[in-house]
Amino acid sequence: MDKIPNLPMDFRDILRTVRMKAKYALFVGFVVVLVIIEKENKIISKVSDKLNLKQIPQNIFEANSTENGVYLENGSLMSLNELDSAFSQFRNKLVNVTLQYGGKQPFFEDLPKGPRRHVLLMATTRTGSSFVGEFFNQQDNIFYLFEPLWHIERTVSFESVGANAVGSAIVYRDVLQQLFLCDLHILESFISPPPENHLTRFMFRRGSSRSLCEDPVCTPFVKKAFERYHCKSRRCGPLNMTLAMEACLNKDHVAVKAVRIRQLEYLRTLVEDPRLDMRIIQLVRDPRAVLASRMVAFSGKYESWKKWALEGAAPIPEEEVQKLKGNCESIRMSAELGLKQPEWLRGRYMLMRYEDIARSPLQKAKEMYRFAGISVTPQVEQWIIKNTQASQDNNGIYSTQKNSSEQFEKWRFSIPFKLAQVVQDVCKPAMKLFGYKLANDLETLTNRSISLLEERVNFWVT
Numbered sequence: 001m002d003k004i005p006n007l008p009m010d011f012r013d014i015l016r017t018v019r020m021k022a023k024y025a026l027f028v029g030f031v032v033v034l035v036i037i038e039k040e041n042k043i044i045s046k047v048s049d050k051l052n053l054k055q056i057p058q059n060i061f062e063a064n065s066t067e068n069g070v071y072l073e074n075g076s077l078m079s080l081n082e083l084d085s086a087f088s089q090f091r092n093k094l095v096n097v098t099l100q101y102g103g104k105q106p107f108f109e110d111l112p113k114g115p116r117r118h119v120l121l122m123a124t125t126r127t128g129s130s131f132v133g134e135f136f137n138q139q140d141n142i143f144y145l146f147e148p149l150w151h152i153e154r155t156v157s158f159e160s161v162g163a164n165a166v167g168s169a170i171v172y173r174d175v176l177q178q179l180f181l182c183d184l185h186i187l188e189s190f191i192s193p194p195p196e197n198h199l200t201r202f203m204f205r206r207g208s209s210r211s212l213c214e215d216p217v218c219t220p221f222v223k224k225a226f227e228r229y230h231c232k233s234r235r236c237g238p239l240n241m242t243l244a245m246e247a248c249l250n251k252d253h254v255a256v257k258a259v260r261i262r263q264l265e266y267l268r269t270l271v272e273d274p275r276l277d278m279r280i281i282q283l284v285r286d287p288r289a290v291l292a293s294r295m296v297a298f299s300g301k302y303e304s305w306k307k308w309a310l311e312g313a314a315p316i317p318e319e320e321v322q323k324l325k326g327n328c329e330s331i332r333m334s335a336e337l338g339l340k341q342p343e344w345l346r347g348r349y350m351l352m353r354y355e356d357i358a359r360s361p362l363q364k365a366k367e368m369y370r371f372a373g374i375s376v377t378p379q380v381e382q383w384i385i386k387n388t389q390a391s392q393d394n395n396g397i398y399s400t401q402k403n404s405s406e407q408f409e410k411w412r413f414s415i416p417f418k419l420a421q422v423v424q425d426v427c428k429p430a431m432k433l434f435g436y437k438l439a440n441d442l443e444t445l446t447n448r449s450i451s452l453l454e455e456r457v458n459f460w461v462t
């Protein structure tokens, strides 16, 4: 296990160039790569001809920030897609070369033939994804990772718009793919400070993944040393990535929660990877509630919003409003794609509203598990009951309705109406799709007997 197969090493070299933080390193890297393999592969050389650096229009680096950065001017999207497919072909080529020289395709043969599932919980911040992630974290036979892509965001400097958004989407996707294959070593290039001998004390929120804190991954605690993220329930030695990788391979399923995957379309590579059996659960939440929650969690970032809403100070900077719009739009476009059920996604995409989970956590957990094709253990049920204060009535029916509805609607009383209006203005299409009703006045917003949630039973499961 210590010997890292050739393919991921080469792949990591590419990623290492990305670490240079140079704005266009990714693209320069790709072009260099394409030139190297040109000799070997005529198909790719054809593509790379089209991708001559000079031919990539200058303006692909300045995408329109109001959209999510994919829709670029004048066909440059096509160039990027070609770049992407050339990159995939390059990797396939590497696999072929590796096999040719007697190498072994990483983990391919190691995977059990049974129905091993790969569940991605795709969300954005403040949508309750940590809570929902626990539904999978609590189950013994699932290897669960909490926000592993945090390390990539930390290391690679990507702006969230334009060509960089495309570049980051590709890197996130490719790292995610390796993680689902249990190749945790891929993360090591991004962990800072870098692990030594595959040992690290800096795995982001290690304590949020039970799989990283149980035997045998929890090695004996040695000596007191600074550890940024540690296991909650017990003291463990530094995380041995090789051990974690072995633990992953020994589990029946893999689940990852990620708030950094913005576009569903980029996950097609994973969905079509024959080594994976992907199930994607997109978690959404009322954007007004998300804003209210972010204003508490990242208070400093929203000073101008508060001042404008409460004191009539200068308007919120336009780019911040546009950013909010961009977020809503990228979530909506992913959901629209998923709900359209293109052939490649059929049976692999599920849309979940946080509000529905808050109102009936156990039922929704069961739906998600059914969708994933994994059976729920009593352990998970117990955890949900305990942590949502669900009470069991005489008929044996669990209900959290009353309690949770109070919780999930709290934002209605904390958000200034003017800000709710801003959100409604820019996020209207997304709100319409997800069934979040607009409030036209303060009275509606704060009247508990008026629901702002349209009921959408079974519409969500595809």
Ligand SMILES: *[C@@H]1O[C@H](CO)[C@@H](O)[C@H](O)[C@H]1NC(C)=O
Residues within 6 Å of the ligand: 064, 065, 066, 067, 073
């Ligand atoms: C960017 O988006 C804005 C608002 O949607 C639009 O007015 C503008 O024309 C767009 N710019 C380009 C270059 O597409």
Ligand SMILES: *[C@@H]1O[C@H](CO)[C@@H](O)[C@H](O)[C@H]1NC(C)=O
Residues within 6 Å of the ligand: 057, 059, 073, 074
């Ligand atoms: C994009 O296309 C339009 C119309 O074809 C043209 O006027 C414009 O100059 C092009 N922009 C760039 C950056 O190539």
Ligand SMILES: *[C@@H]1O[C@H](CO)[C@@H](O)[C@H](O)[C@H]1NC(C)=O
Residues within 6 Å of the ligand: 089, 090, 092, 093, 096
């Ligand atoms: C890799 O090998 C397979 C089977 O030998 C072949 O079908 C495929 O075209 C090859 N891929 C590349 C990129 O050369």
Ligand SMILES: *[C@@H]1O[C@H](CO)[C@@H](O)[C@H](O)[C@H]1NC(C)=O
Residues within 6 Å of the ligand: 001, 002, 197, 198, 199, 240, 241, 242, 243
């Ligand atoms: C990490 O775990 C692997 C696999 O069990 C083991 O071979 C290796 O010695 C461990 N590394 C260290 C530094 O303990």
Ligand SMILES: *[C@@H]1O[C@H](CO)[C@@H](O)[C@H](O)[C@H]1NC(C)=O
Residues within 6 Å of the ligand: 389, 391, 402, 403, 406
């Ligand atoms: C939730 O319900 C329980 C039992 O019905 C009650 O004791 C508790 O106060 C409720 N919590 C809230 C926040 O309403």
Ligand SMILES: *[C@@H]1O[C@H](CO)[C@@H](O)[C@H](O)[C@H]1NC(C)=O
Residues within 6 Å of the ligand: 443, 447, 448, 449, 450
């Ligand atoms: C809240 O809405 C209900 C139903 O529309 C209405 O009957 C009630 O008067 C409203 N309450 C207040 C305080 O406005």
